[in-house]
Amino acid sequence: MEAKILTFVQAQWPLLLAAVALIIMIFKGPLTRKAAGISEVDAKTAVQLINHEEAVVIDVREQKEWAQGHLPGARHIPLGDLPKYMKDLEKHRGHHVICQCASGMRSARAAASLKKAGFDKIYSLKGGISAWRGAGLPVEK
Structure with missing residues (x-):
């Protein structure tokens, strides 16, 4: 054997x-x-943060993915470009920031980068836009 x-x-x-x-x-x-101290939020909690806390949503997917639909009001910054936008994102340092991608993996990396840069209220959307759509929430193109 x-x-x-x-x-x-x-x-x-x-x-x-x-x-x-x-x-x-x-x-x-x-x-x-x-x-890394990154909190994940589900789609329902993300909606509450967006509506009641004026959370900023950063979509870190690539352009092709973004064009297929994204969270309403989201800002598009592909993960690879995030370091170039850090200075511009400084104005959101005191806000809740939700990073979002297709499934939650890239958004967790983006959230970790923002956390390392000193952002405190950072979240990764658990399940990404797939979970958002699965919850029946709107997307825009």
Whole structure:
């Protein structure tokens, strides 16, 4: 039995390595957000922050994704361009800022960057625009 397992591992090591990498990626996102002190908000809470706290929404998706629809009033700053806009975002330092992407992964990275730059009220939209649409909330083009 041990010989069969060893033979399988030797023959399938690339597949096993990919499976381990996938497991790490699945669990690393939430752990990284917690370690960075990034709060996630669901779509309902995001609406409350937008409506009652005048939260600023930053969509960090790429142009093609943005053009397919985005949260009403969102500001488009692709994740790769975020460092260029830090100075401009300073005026929002005291506001609630919700970072948003397709699923929540890029927005967590953007939120971590803003947190590192000294922003305090930073959130990542849990599930991204997919969750927003799933909640039946409006998008604009």
